[in-house]
Amino acid sequence: MSFDPHPIHEREGIVEFDVFIAGSGPIGALFARQLVDAGHNVVLVEMGDQSTAVPGSHKKNEIEYQKDIDRFVRVIQGALSTVSVPTSSTVIPELDPAAWRASKPEQSILTNGRNPLQKTHNNLGAEAVTRTVGGMSTHWTCATPEFLKRSGDTVYERPIIFEDVAKDNKEWGVLYDAARSIIGTSETEFDHSIRHNVVLNALRKHYPDRGVKPLPLACHRVAENSPYVMWHSAENVFGDMFDKKQEKKKNANGVQRGKFCMLVNTRCTRLHLQNDPAVPSIVTAEVRDLLAARLADETHAPSPGKDYYIRAKTFVIAAGAVATPQILANSNDLGGRPFGGRRDSPPSALIPNLGRYITEQPMAFCQIVLRQDLVDDAGNVEGKPEWWKKAVVEHRSKNPDDPLPFPFRDGEPQVTIPASYERPWHTQIHRDAFSYGEAGPRVDSRVVVDLRFFGRQDSEINNKMIFEDKFTDAYGMPQPTFEYEPSVKFADEASRMMNDMTDVANKLGGYLPGSNPQFMTPGLALHLGGTTRLGLKAQDSVGNYNSQVWKFNNLYVGGNGLIPTAFAANPTLTSMCLAIRAAHKIHMDLENKSFKPPSEDTPLEHIPPEWVRWTNDPNHPHFPHHNRPPQKSI
Incomplete structure (x- = not known):
């Protein structure tokens, strides 16, 4: 199947972007900010629309909700789309006898994205996603605690990057300090x-x-003694990236910002491999313009002006714990097999642990x-x-x-x-x-x-999310089905x-x-983990602690789905820590023009202090000042 290049290539004069990112939540935003400020050209796609005047801002900052917090409940409910809803009976005993009835009572209602293969007893019935610029950060609680670190040989919440305890504690200390500054955490x-x-x-x-x-909350009070609080979100992670006056801003090393392009109402459908099967390498992302698709003839695919490809050197899928493995499960290797995660995935799938070992929180x-x-x-x-x-x-x-x-x-x-x-x-x-x-x-x-x-739930291989071969969700992607038992x-x-x-x-x-x-x-905490879990060994994980997917030389993942441990705390701050490490690895690959798949035998490296200097030096040009005036949309 062939597609035309997305018009963004011609419009920006960029034949090949340095980085392609799927997802505009805090994690996708953090990848974009670090890499653009390091001088790389980045294109980011978001399936949803920009639903706030300032890209990715927290909707609770609106005056009407600051005055009446209970009214914000309706906003949250409207923003959430349940992932997997079992079918329901067509039988309504109280129905008017003249009304339509199914000829076979055992049949079920299939409309509105119902999932015929989802069982009730092992569903995460309240697991939901938000599709908009900023993702769930447009309505989250802003709670940003650290994970409980290991005690001796016992792992509690915090993943182990380095086996040596002192090295591990040092790394997490640097990462958490940086992440708190980026999102603006405060306890006062x-x-x-x-x-x-x-x-x-x-x-x-x-x-x-x-x-x-x-x-600990990501927020700041508007002014001393003011009753109003500004709640932080992806807007704060993006910083001033949407300010046209800052397009040529330079970092502390004198490097000018790269190009940053964001495409909304654009679905990342799947990834395509290069022709050389020796080392799996992504060459393009297939995307769909959802607004154009409304007018297209769905019986003739692909339709001009609807489906495109975007070419890049490196690909980051950070679309949430559900959509990230969904995009990968919808991708094929050169033999036409899925990367993994599909119901009929072969044992030899490129990403065999996709969607396995999932965790959630009672x-x-x-x-x-x-x-x-x-x-x-x-x-x-x-x-x-x-x-x-x-x-x-x-x-x-x-x-x-x-x-x-x-x-x-x-x-x-x-x-x-x-x-x-x-x-x-x-x-x-x-x-x-x-x-x-x-x-x-x-x-x-x-x-x-x-x-x-x-609370916590342990990661087990049989607790999984499967992407169906025969059914799609409301957006035309493989329908997720949960098989989860506490x-x-x-x-x-x-x-x-x-x-x-x-x-x-x-x-x-x-x-x-x-x-x-x-x-x-189950699922109501909205802290699904493990769907693209990281680890030290490929046999039980999707990628290493640089967030690089095993076997691939230019594919990275981001978000809460990366966390392999049983965790009870809000995971956003920890997911940001992992994104900081991953962005540095991507930067080094681009700088050195060297792209290699991860190896279990290659020791992981500490994050260099210079990479996070912008987060802790108020004099750095990219320091995250959270009390600046809000930006306007571009």
Whole structure:
């Protein structure tokens, strides 16, 4: 099948881009920013549209949601598309006798992307994706904790890049410092919130030895004492890359930025190998203009003006934990076989571990209404800091009929009890918007606190995501089917996590009716891992810790799907760390004009301090200043 080159080649005067990237979330954005600032020409494709005025910005920054966080629940729900929905019965007993009925009652409804091969018992029923510039970072919680590191020979959450403990700790320290700076993590933005301090102080009193602290969040307060917070997203990772005035900006070494092009409403369909089968090497990415495809005759493929190829030296697939393996599973080797991941993939597939060993997080949830004594004490200004006294006095003066001491614009609680080796689960004790857990009109949201505890699930080869040969999703890509069963290894840990959550909840208040302690539908955490897992050996992984896919000399992956370990914490910060390493490897390959497949026998190298200098030197021209004015769309 032949295609024309994408018009972007002629428009930009670039016959072959240095790097092709699929996916515009924080990870795709981080690959783009590092490589463009290093002087390379990059083209990035995004299946979705640009749904915010500023590319990839957080939708919660809009004033209407800052004023009423519960209204943001609807935004999240609208942004999520469930990955695999089983078919449902056509039988409706209460139907009008004159209405249409299926002639065979055993038949099922197939429309709206239903998956006939998805079983209910082993589905990740709430696993979903977001297709837009910025991906899920346009509505995420912005929680950016580090993974719990190994203890001796026991691996907890953090993957092992170097077997030597000291070398491994040093590498992760450098990477985490850089990633926090890039995304703008802070633990101080809610210091002057009364509700935040009520929850923080109460938990510190009851758990003095558990290190209770503010939840690390990627955000910054608009101004001192302002009630508004700017939540960070892919926008902050892109930085000033969309500013036309900065196109020729130079880095600290005097190297001018490369070209950066972003194509929206553009599906990365598959990758194509070169003609020489000796070493698998990608030569083009096949893409589809989804807007043009609306007008094309689907019975005649390919259609002019719809499907194109993009030529590049290196290819990065960072389209999320579902779409990244989906694109690879839809690609073929020279014999017409899939790379891997398809239901009928042969044992000799180029990427045999694609979609295997997947992990997700059992999540416990409840909501409480704060205890009477905690609320009463919040209104007792004696012994409180001056800012606290002033806020309560002013609020009562202006609102004498309000029964609560909390100002209407008082910041929400954002607290965590850090994971430990004794209790290796992640905790979010806060008030925020999710696709569930809306407080509703019956209770004042100021006294509601959400508790979300995230557990671990071990990676097992039979827990997998399969891409179907006979069915496609709504976007014409192979339909994912989950075959996932919770592992027994951490079953007791999940039970202890639930008990811990209820203990914490009882220290803070009483359960909000309808939000009693419960385990949520599998997949709802939206932290799917392992789909393109990294490792030290090709036999049980997709790529090495440079994120380079085994056997291929110019193919890299990015995102949460790379994480091979059982993890409970939010994975974005750790995925950014892996992208920092990968981008440096790609840069060196391009600089040296040498592209080789990864080898298990070749020792991995530390990330050079110079590569991350821009993240920690305020005088560096590319330092991530997060309080700059927002950019306009290009």
